[in-house]
Amino acid sequence: MCLSIPAEVITLKDDTALVSVNGLEVNVSTLLLDNLKTGDYVLIHSGFAIEIIDSEEAEKTLSVIRHMRISK
Amino acid sequence: MGRFDAYHSKVLCDHLCEQIHRLAKRPLRLMEVCGGHTMAIRKHGIPSLLPDIISLLSGPGCPVCVTSPSFIDQAIYLAGQSNMIICTYGDLLRVKGSNGSLEMARTEGKNVRVIFSALEALEMARREPEKMIIFLGIGFETTAPATAAVIIQAKKHAIRNFFVLSAHKLMAPAMEAIVSNDIPINGYICPGHVSAITGTSIYKKIVEDFRIGCVVSGFEPLDLLQTIFMLVRQAETDRPALDIQYSRVVKPWGNQKAIALMEEAFETVDDWWRGLGILNASGLKPKASYHEFDAAEVFQIPANNISDPEGCICGEILKGLQLPVDCRLFGKSCTPENPEGACMVSSEGSCQTYYHYEHRR
Numbered sequence: 192m193c194l195s196i197p198a199e200v201i202t203l204k205d206d207t208a209l210v211s212v213n214g215l216e217v218n219v220s221t222l223l224l225d226n227l228k229t230g231d232y233v234l235i236h237s238g239f240a241i242e243i244i245d246s247e248e249a250e251k252t253l254s255v256i257r258h259m260r261i262s263k
Numbered sequence: 264m265g266r267f268d269a270y271h272s273k274v275l276c277d278h279l280c281e282q283i284h285r286l287a288k289r290p291l292r293l294m295e296v297c298g299g300h301t302m303a304i305r306k307h308g309i310p311s312l313l314p315d316i317i318s319l320l321s322g323p324g325c326p327v328c329v330t331s332p333s334f335i336d337q338a339i340y341l342a343g344q345s346n347m348i349i350c351t352y353g354d355l356l357r358v359k360g361s362n363g364s365l366e367m368a369r370t371e372g373k374n375v376r377v378i379f380s381a382l383e384a385l386e387m388a389r390r391e392p393e394k395m396i397i398f399l400g401i402g403f404e405t406t407a408p409a410t411a412a413v414i415i416q417a418k419k420h421a422i423r424n425f426f427v428l429s430a431h432k433l434m435a436p437a438m439e440a441i442v443s444n445d446i447p448i449n450g451y452i453c454p455g456h457v458s459a460i461t462g463t464s465i466y467k468k469i470v471e472d473f474r475i476g477c478v479v480s481g482f483e484p485l486d487l488l489q490t491i492f493m494l495v496r497q498a499e500t501d502r503p504a505l506d507i508q509y510s511r512v513v514k515p516w517g518n519q520k521a522i523a524l525m526e527e528a529f530e531t532v533d534d535w536w537r538g539l540g541i542l543n544a545s546g547l548k549p550k551a552s553y554h555e556f557d558a559a560e561v562f563q564i565p566a567n568n569i570s571d572p573e574g575c576i577c578g579e580i581l582k583g584l585q586l587p588v589d590c591r592l593f594g595k596s597c598t599p600e601n602p603e604g605a606c607m608v609s610s611e612g613s614c615q616t617y618y619h620y621e622h623r624r
């Protein structure tokens with residue numbers, strides 16, 4: 192129920208975004224998000240875009256993991 | 264999803280596991296509350312990668328698992344009324360009430376339709392004005408804003424034949440109930456998509472008053488391992504804290520627009536949870552200003568109290584006190600094909616994930 196999938200915003204019109212989920216195009220509602228732009232990656236949950244995925248933060252998280260070292 | 268493939272990297276997973284093994288010195292019980300996490304943890308075999316002293320427990324965060332059987336009875340009652348159509352997410356279809364499931368009701372010819380989005384129910388109401396469309400609102404803060412948005416749209420466009428039967432619930436009261444019941448837990452793997460909406464303030468009390476670490480986690484293997492690493496570090500240094508691992512999606516302040524919609528359409532009510540009983544202000548129902556869309560206000564629905572099937576220990580499992588394999592019905596009379604209890608119904612339920620990923624190993 193709480194699963195959400197990432198998708199890329201292709202076009203925006205009124206309260207709807209056409210998004211691509213792994214190449215499959217679907218319309219989702221943007222009623223829950225302001226300031227969406229084409230090219231944004233969003234999380235889709237039961238037909239609604241619920242949050243933008245921040246690519247910079249995604250990279251930062253990976254870099255923290257890469258540099259982690261615990262001395263015994 | 265190609266773009267985020269690195270979150271599956273075997274090299275980085277091994278690296279994280281090594282760090283966890285180095286760091287973990289004392290036994291820890293970590294609870295994941297979200298059903299999506301339960302599924303991801305079992306699917307990726309995360310427990311087998313961890314030191315034996317770390318146990319992962321599933322909590323009360325699968326919406327289908329905590330929903331009351333009387334809610335199903337109410338939905339089936341409405342589905343049997345002339346001119347009414349019940350719209351539900353597919354997850355709820357096979358949960359049993361006192362007299363079968365919505366799926367069985369549909370087979371008997373009652374009007375039950377499966378939808379993917381609350382907006383579809385509203386569309387149906389527009390298309391079929393002579394019918395009364397009842398949307399079953401279930402789920403936590405991830406799904407509640409969508410229901411709120413749809414109720415507000417219904418009012419704005421004066422759609423008079425659309426109603427919501429709400430079993431929406433809030434995540435934090437259940438997490439607080441577990442720790443205040445003295446169930447031993449050393450840290451919470453907090454739900455990523457609930458937190459994307461709510462932000463992190465809902466966990467403040469758990470960290471500050473109960474001194475239990477809370478880390479908001481993503482759903483990929485690296486996300487979960489990093490979250491576990493963070494919780495182990497907190498426990499080993501005795502510094503429980505509120506942290507976000509899933510920072511590419513979750514902001515401390517959450518999704519303000521979604522929160523505003525929920526506050527506009529809903530108010531909190533005391534609500535029943537499987538395993539935890541009735542918890543204060545843990546459920547959501549439409550506010551007085553939206554009563555005309557609240558199926559529970561508009562229709563006379565008979566209420567009855569029923570309990571779980573004899574022998575089912577879902578309630579104990581949802582509190583992290585027992586495991587699915589402790590249930591004598593598990594894998595025998597209760598299977599995903601023929602579920603007895605709610606935790607076997609949903610693909611995110613503890614019993615079903617155990618059945619698929621552990622039982623057969």
Ligand code: SF4
Nearest residue numbers: 575576590597604614
């Ligand atoms: S195995 Fe079935 S009956 Fe047993 S606790 Fe799980 S859902 Fe309930």
